[in-house]
Amino acid sequence: MTQLVFGLDTFGDVPEDDDGALVSQSAAIRQVVEEAVLADELGVDAIALGEHHRPEFAISTPETVLAGIAARTSRIRLGSGVTVLSSDDPVRVFQRFATVDAISSGRAEVILGRGSFTESFPLFGYDLSDYDVLFDEKLQLFVQLLDEKPVTWSGTTRAALDNADVYPKTESGRLTTWVGVGGSPQSVVRTAHHGLPLMLAIIGGAPERFAPYIDLYRAAADKFGTVAHPVGMHSPGFIADTDEEAKELFYPRYKVIRDRIGALRGWPPLRREEFDADVEHGSMYVGSPDTVARRIARTVERLGVGRFDLIYTSGSLPMSARLKAVELYGTKVIPMVRDILAG
C-alpha cells in the first residue's frame, strides 16, 4: 500500500493575537502562509485551503494564497479544500491551478466541491435551485480541460467553447484533481464515474458512518471501469501539549463559530457534553499529540483511507497556539500515527 498522506486544512479563520484581539483578515492570510512554510519544513505532506465568503474566514481565493506559499516551500502539496466549482468558472479554475502547479513544480491539487456554505451562490449570481446541474456540468467541463487539449463543450451553465485551448499547460500533463464530498451518495458515484479521487469531509459524528461511502465509491468505480484511488478525509481538531490545554483553547472558540453557523442552519447551540463525546469517539481530533495520534490511527485503520487532513483552525484560536499545533502535528502526531499503524 502506498504511504499514508498527512495534510493540514484551514479556511483562514481570523485568529487572535497574544492579547486576545482579533487580527485583520489580511494578517490572517499571512499567518496561513507562515504556518504552511513551517509545515513544509516539518515534512507535512499537504496543505489545503478552503474557499469561503464570510467574515470569520479570510480565504476567498485559495489559489492566490497557495501561490504565495508555493514560492516559499519546496515539498508540501498545495490544495484547495474545497474550491466551490458550482459558482466558479471551470476555465478560470483550471488556469489558476495550472499556474500554482507551475510555480510549485507540480505540487498543486485542486479539490472541487460544492462546499457546505451557500454564500457564493448569491454573491456570484447563481440560483441555489441549480445546485446539481451547476456542479454536474462544470465538473464535466473541468474533467475535459484536464486532458489539456482543445475543448469543445456546450451546456447551460457557462458559454460554449469551440476548440478552446487553455493555458498554461502543466508539466505532468495532468493537474491533480480531487472531488470533496460531504455526504451525498450521488456525489460519491459521480466522482467514481469521472475516475477522480474522493475526499470525504467528516466534520461530526462517528467516522465509521462514512465506511459505506467508501464502499460505494469502490463499487461504483468497479462498475464504471474507472480507477478507485485511495480515499482521503478531513476532520477538525487541535493539538496542544496536553489534552486539557487543547480542549480549553479549542472549545470556547469553536463553540462561538459553531453556534453562529448553527444558528443559520437551525442547529441548537453546542453543549459541552456533545463536544466531549465527539472528542472521545467522534470526529473531533482534539488533545495532546498522543491522544490525537491514537484517534487518527484508529480512524485511518477503520476506514482504510489513504490520506488524513486535520482542519487545524476552527474559530479564533490564537496565532501562537496555531503555530504550536502545526509543529506538534509535524513533529509528533504524524510519526506517532505511522508507528501505531506499522506496529
Added chain:
Amino acid sequence: MTRNFELGLNSFGEVATDDNGRELSDAETVRLLVDEARLAESVGLDRFSVGEHYREGHNDSASAVLLAAIATATERIRLGTSVTVLSTNDPVRLYHEYSTLDAVSNGRAEVILGRGSATESFPLFGYDLADYERLFEEKLDLFVRLQREQQVTWSGTVRSPLVEQRLHPLMRPGGIPTWIGVGGNPNSVLRAARYGLPLMLAIIGGRPQRFARHVELYERALEQEGRPVQPIGQHSLGLVADTDDEARETWWLYWRPVVEQIARERGFYAPTRERYEAEIDDGALFVGSPETVANKIATMARDLRLSRFDLKYDVMHLPRASRARTIELLGREVLPRVRELLATNPVHA
C-alpha cells in the same frame, strides 16, 4: 515629479528560450517570471507587472496567482497588472484576488484596468465584444465602489446585483492603486479623469508624442472634475543591451516574427527593417544601450509629463539571458541615468 520617477517591468508571460535555443515549457516560463521579478527587485526597479492573455505562448492567464508567488519571493517591489481585462472579469472576484494579493504582499498590490489589444477573453468567457463599452463602464463603477466603500449595494446589467454586500478579505482603506490603461481612445482618458484614477498610456507603435493631446485632455478633465492631479505612466516595448547594435539585432530577431503573425491576424502591414529602425529612432520601441534608452525615456517623461515608465521586456522566444540582461541594465544603469537626466532638466529647455 522627477524626485520619484518610477521605472518598472511588464511581462505578458511569454515563453522564453534557454542558452541552447530550447523553448521553455509553460511551467518553466512561469518560474522564470518569479526569478526575473526577484532580479528586478535586486537591481532597484520599482514595479513588476504581468498582463492577462489567453493564447499559446503566454502564461499570464491567472495574473493575481502569478503575482502572489512573486509577492512571497520579494519584499519591496510593487506588484501590478498590465492590464487586467476588466470587461471579461467579475469585479467581485477581482476584489477577492487583489485584496488577497495585497495581504500576501503586505500592501504592494496594484492594478491597471483596460482592455488590452488582444480580444481572446471575450469568446472564452462568453462575452460579446460589441458590449465592450458597457461592460467596462459598469464593471469599473462596481470595482471602484467595492474598493472605496466597505459595503456595497449595486445593480446593473453586466452581473447579478449585490445587496449590502461585504467582501473578504477586506482591502486596505480606500483600496489599492487602480490605474486606467488607454490605447488611444479619448473616451477612456475622460473616464479615468471622471473617476480620478491615474492614467497609463499603452504606446506600442508610432510617435509617442501624439499622446500629448491625451495628456492635455486628461489634465484638463481632471481639473474640470475638481479632482487632484494624478500620475501618468507609459507602457512600451523594448530591450536593453550593452550596445545599440546588439540591442537592435537581438530584438529584430524575435520581434519580427511576432509582428508578422499579428499583422496576419489583424490585417496590417508586416514590418520592414526600415520601419523597425524608424520605430526605434522616433517611435515606440525602446531598444538600445542603457544611454540610448535612458535618453528616450527621459524625453518621453518630459513630453508626456510621465512619472512612471514600464518596459515590456518579454517577446516570444527571446533568450532568457537577453531578458535578464535587460532587467539588470534597466535597474543598474537606465534608472539612475533617467533620474539624473530629469533632475538636471525636468522639462524641455
